[in-house]
Amino acid sequence: MLDLYARTWNGTRLGADEYVISADEKTSIQARCRCHPTLAPGQARAMRVNHAYGRGGALAYLAAYDVHRVRVFGRTEARTGIDPFMNLVTQVMSKEPYASAKRVFWIVDNGSSHRGNQVEIYFSVVQRKVVSPNDFPGLAQVGDRLRAFEDRYNATAQPFQWRFTTSDLDDLLARLDRHTTDHHEESSAALAA
Template sequence: MATRPSTGCGCAQVVLHAARGRSNARIARETGLHLDTVRCWRGRFAAQGLAGVSDRERSGRPPSYTALQVAEAKALACRLPAETGVPLARWSCPELAAELAARGITGLVSASTVRRWLRDDALKPWQYQSWIFITDPEFRPKAERVLDLYARTWGGVPLGADEYVISAEEKTSIQARCRCHPTLAPGQARAMRVNHTYGRGGALAYLAAYDVHRAKVFGRCEPRTGIDPFMALVTQVMSTDPYASAKRVFWVVDNGSSHRGKAAADRLAAAFPNAVLVHTPVHASWVNQVEIFFSVVQRKVVSPNDFTDLTEVENRLRAFEDRYNATAQPFQWKFTTSDLDDLLARLDRHTADHPEESSAAVAA
């Protein structure tokens, strides 16, 4: 069966060889083209000259959907389903395909076709991101104080060698889930297997204080969070050197009920005169470095959760603290006050462009 003639240098080679008086068989052998391809191109050149060697127009398969239908599909994907009367939280490609057919925008269309249309414009309506407006009127000064402490300054003055920065927080409700069948270790071409069914063995709170510049963690487990458990953590740290004899120890905390407001600052200062409580802005726990440590704990200690009881949870957390403190290095914190100003400027521009969103946030 003859192959379709190919354009380009293959056609040019056929014409050049033919001009030298060579046979079709020799041309096919020397160019690597099929004999029928050589015969076709040579005949067309002989009959039509250069016009015969150009590729002919091909109709190809006609498009199944018009550009208007594709545009309407993308427009539908860019609207919330609830706004169109569809009781869905998010669009999926199968749901979009069904809705397009139901509205008569297209006929029956596959989900893969809809996905291909959306991919052209990087539309992924099944994904979502959450966001929150800044509501703390003192967001910048509070955040600046924390970021300055990470850079070892306070009020524009560098911290001394006998001043320390502690980041503290509580990780609530770490459960002891005892799997009904033993966890199986990973094997060749097999991931670790954890039984879905489990018995509950209770829950505890894990409180941690992280020395930002020394990368040292102090932790304790408590039945629940509260003022007393938090002050027990403070006492655990402040009763040991170098913190007991330090000039100042800054405690960076969020606005949780265990250490909220001026009352918490006064309580801390009364118990330890060299301790200074520093709050992050409201809804800005991401500024607190101990949250990074908690993410490490979640990945390396807690998940997958398979503990026989709470004692095993406590023992695992204590052992991990020792392991972590033996090799840890300070986090490479790169978010500075300049980055903070850039962030706030972007938020101001967004608020100016979308005043209705800002009004809704204030009303909420």
């Protein structure tokens, strides 16, 4: 994964017709209609959000982030799973330049840790700029706001400055190995005493 972020695969630079996509889902984005309107921050006043709300349902936002071209492809779905994910893959892979690319690498996680995947950085921006405060009368408004943000993001975004390399990972693993070995030796010595 780190090599792909650095535009290499098996020690060879990726070609102009090879792409890296980071994809994942942001689950359970709820439409909450606040009982009283949210008040924007003012002079010497923080934003005011009423904590009483009516529930308007929830949806999942699936996104594919082209790591090097800085382009997001997103969609909203009623739920997550293999079918919604395949809808996202079809959405991306049916468009150029991906449809005729030599290779397209998809980086996805298969767990709940949500770490190390560049689309997670995009989702953190979505959380701050789109979802918070959660004040939507219905799911249609949530979807509209996500699509509008995606369009704006695609027009202005710059690549993430990913600095963690495979060398950094090797160094970290070596330090962890030394720490584990030292700790094991100390524990064995304490038990022997």
